[in-house]
Amino acid sequence: MLRAHHQIPTHLNVEDKVLFGLTGRQFLTILIGVSLAYSIWNQLALPVSVRVPVTIACVGGTLVTALIRPGERPLEQWALVALIYVARPKCSTWRPAQPDSRDWHAAVDDGWAEASPGLAWQEEEQR
Helix, strand or coil: CCCCCCCCCCCCCCCCEEECCEEHHHHHHHHHHHHHHHHHHHHCCCCHHHHHHHHHHHHHHHHHHHHCCHHHCCHHHHHHHHHHHHHCCCCCCCCCCCCCHHHHCCCCCCCCCCCCCCCHHHHHHHC
């Protein structure tokens, strides 16, 4: 009797290729960038000498963003990391919070002590 041989997948952390050897993220990035470049070419009311470089820059930026993956991570993740790094302070100092002395003392004119209810069983004992 022959046993069936099954291969165990070892490429579980690899993104699936959707079309033309591109991952889904890369394909959609290129699709959006090319659509934006076409919109710039078609809708921008400027002379051709201005539209051509702007459209080429848009397509070039799209291809760079979609295809270059430094450290096996997409450029948009690197851009987010850089933005977070720039936004955060570079030096932090911990100091215990100083208590406000006004929080420790009750106001004299509150009258909260006089407004407290009395105990019924204590009043009976005093009689």
